[in-house]
Amino acid sequence: MEFAALALPWKITMAVQSAPREQGLPGIDEPANSASDARDAAEAHRLAEARAADSALADGCRHGYITAYEHLYQKHGAKLKSLAVNLLGNRHDAEDAVQETFLKIHRSVANFKGESSFSTWVYRILVNSCHDMRRKKLRRQESPGEELEPAAAHEPQAPKANPGLRLTIERSLTRLSLQQRDVFLLFEVEGFRHSEIAGILAISEAASKNALFQAKKNLRLMLTEPYSAPPTGPRTCP
Amino acid sequence: MIVECQNRNRILRDAEPLELAALETHASTCVACARELTAWSAISAAAREMQKSWESPALWPRIEKALAQQMNESRHFARRWRLRFFAGPWQMAIAVAFLAVLTTSVAWLVLHRGETPIQQDSRLLTDSALHEVERTEAAYMKAIGKLAGQARPRLENPASPLVASYREKLVVIDAAITELRANIEQNHSNTHLRLELAAMYREKKETLEAVVREE
Numbered sequence: 001m002e003f004a005a006l007a008l009p010w011k012i013t014m015a016v017q018s019a020p021r022e023q024g025l026p027g028i029d030e031p032a033n034s035a036s037d038a039r040d041a042a043e044a045h046r047l048a049e050a051r052a053a054d055s056a057l058a059d060g061c062r063h064g065y066i067t068a069y070e071h072l073y074q075k076h077g078a079k080l081k082s083l084a085v086n087l088l089g090n091r092h093d094a095e096d097a098v099q100e101t102f103l104k105i106h107r108s109v110a111n112f113k114g115e116s117s118f119s120t121w122v123y124r125i126l127v128n129s130c131h132d133m134r135r136k137k138l139r140r141q142e143s144p145g146e147e148l149e150p151a152a153a154h155e156p157q158a159p160k161a162n163p164g165l166r167l168t169i170e171r172s173l174t175r176l177s178l179q180q181r182d183v184f185l186l187f188e189v190e191g192f193r194h195s196e197i198a199g200i201l202a203i204s205e206a207a208s209k210n211a212l213f214q215a216k217k218n219l220r221l222m223l224t225e226p227y228s229a230p231p232t233g234p235r236t237c238p
Numbered sequence: 239m240i241v242e243c244q245n246r247n248r249i250l251r252d253a254e255p256l257e258l259a260a261l262e263t264h265a266s267t268c269v270a271c272a273r274e275l276t277a278w279s280a281i282s283a284a285a286r287e288m289q290k291s292w293e294s295p296a297l298w299p300r301i302e303k304a305l306a307q308q309m310n311e312s313r314h315f316a317r318r319w320r321l322r323f324f325a326g327p328w329q330m331a332i333a334v335a336f337l338a339v340l341t342t343s344v345a346w347l348v349l350h351r352g353e354t355p356i357q358q359d360s361r362l363l364t365d366s367a368l369h370e371v372e373r374t375e376a377a378y379m380k381a382i383g384k385l386a387g388q389a390r391p392r393l394e395n396p397a398s399p400l401v402a403s404y405r406e407k408l409v410v411i412d413a414a415i416t417e418l419r420a421n422i423e424q425n426h427s428n429t430h431l432r433l434e435l436a437a438m439y440r441e442k443k444e445t446l447e448a449v450v451r452e453e
Contacts (some may be wrong), residue, residue, distance in 0.1 A: 188285035
């Protein structure tokens with residue numbers, strides 16, 4: 001089945017990622033490529049403020065102030081939960097991962113050297129926590145009597161424009177490599193920039209761009225398969 | 239910017255805004271590229287719908303409680319670590335070694351309390367030895383005094399030049415004895431001075447005996 005045939009009923013607009021991304025981590029955004037000097041200055045000022053706030057948050061956490069952790073939760077909690085649920089497949093595990101992330105932040109914040117932004121470091125901890133939890137679940141799955149839920153499956157969602165395609169993508173994500181899935185979720189779902197993803201996953205920007213391309217190319221191939229086709233393990237990109 | 243179909247994958251991978259815009263322009267006249275871009279965009283659009291949001295009012299209180307517990311445990315751990323640092327095996331070893339040194343020192347002091355520390359400086363006399371020497375010396379002087387009493391008539395009226403020389407010798411010996419005794423007054427425990435004094439007394443005794451024997 002051709003993808004175009006599948007795509008037509010979903011009324012897709014030609015909106016390739018050509019504009020600067022609206023979302024992103026405060027403190028590590030790249031300066032907007034604007035023609036106006038005033039806009040550049042305002043952007044630079046905003047970035048400086050965001051970096052200062054990020055640094056203050058890190059200091060607060062380093063000193064063990066609960067209010068700093070609460071502020072961190074208010075600022076990033078929703079995004080952390082969203083990323084975690086897409087990585088782990090259910091809200092319960094996602095909330096556990098977010099909690100574990102906060103505990104790990106407290107345990108390791110003394111070692112945070114500020115080489116990346118504090119926010120990037122927090123998301124890196126979350127991604128690693130999700131990977132650890134997933135590995136533990138896989139090990140438990142090997143023991144009889146327990147079954148692993150597929151990631152990002154059975155999560156109730158508000159009605160959206162393309163629920164069929166979304167579900168297909170969610171199902172297909174499990175067949176991507178770990179790095180491709182992480183980059184896809186961070187870039188396409190959560191709206192991080194490649195520079196931010198590079199910091200979170202400890203890879204280069206070029207590697208992030210390449211992983212995203214490979215992920216979308218693989219998904220593109222998977223989406224041309226009939227819906228009934230069962231997953232057959234990771235595929236290699238042609 | 240002119241874009242061809244074979245550039246499509248590279249442009250999609252590099253995601254440079256200008257090149258993507260050029261690819262979109264190219265896709266308006268290329269069915270294959272339009273199909274690919276449509277699929278690409280569809281994936282991106284569907285992915286944005288995967289962002290999930292839900293209320294979890296119990297999550298922050300749970301995290302806060304866990305954090306507080308962990309902070310408490312960290313503090314307790316630090317305190318326990320400090321206690322262990324001061325009561326660890328090597329600190330115990332140091333304490334045992336210190337006690338051993340202390341015990342040995344006290345035992346040595348107790349055991350050696352009665353000993354005379356002569357070996358520390360053989361030239362110095364202890365009080366008890368000094369008393370004994372002075373007592374012997376006094377007895378020796380008394381005996382020499384008796385001998386001098388017997389020899390005095392001969393010395394006062396020397397019958398021969400030899401006795402006269404003995405008298406001169408005794409004057410020198412007495413002067414030496416007086417000087418040594420003066421020095422000993424300054425340093426009672428000086429063994430060397432005591433030995434010299436004893437030698438002078440012996441010389442005086444032998445000289446007096448020689449005077450008494452002289453016919």
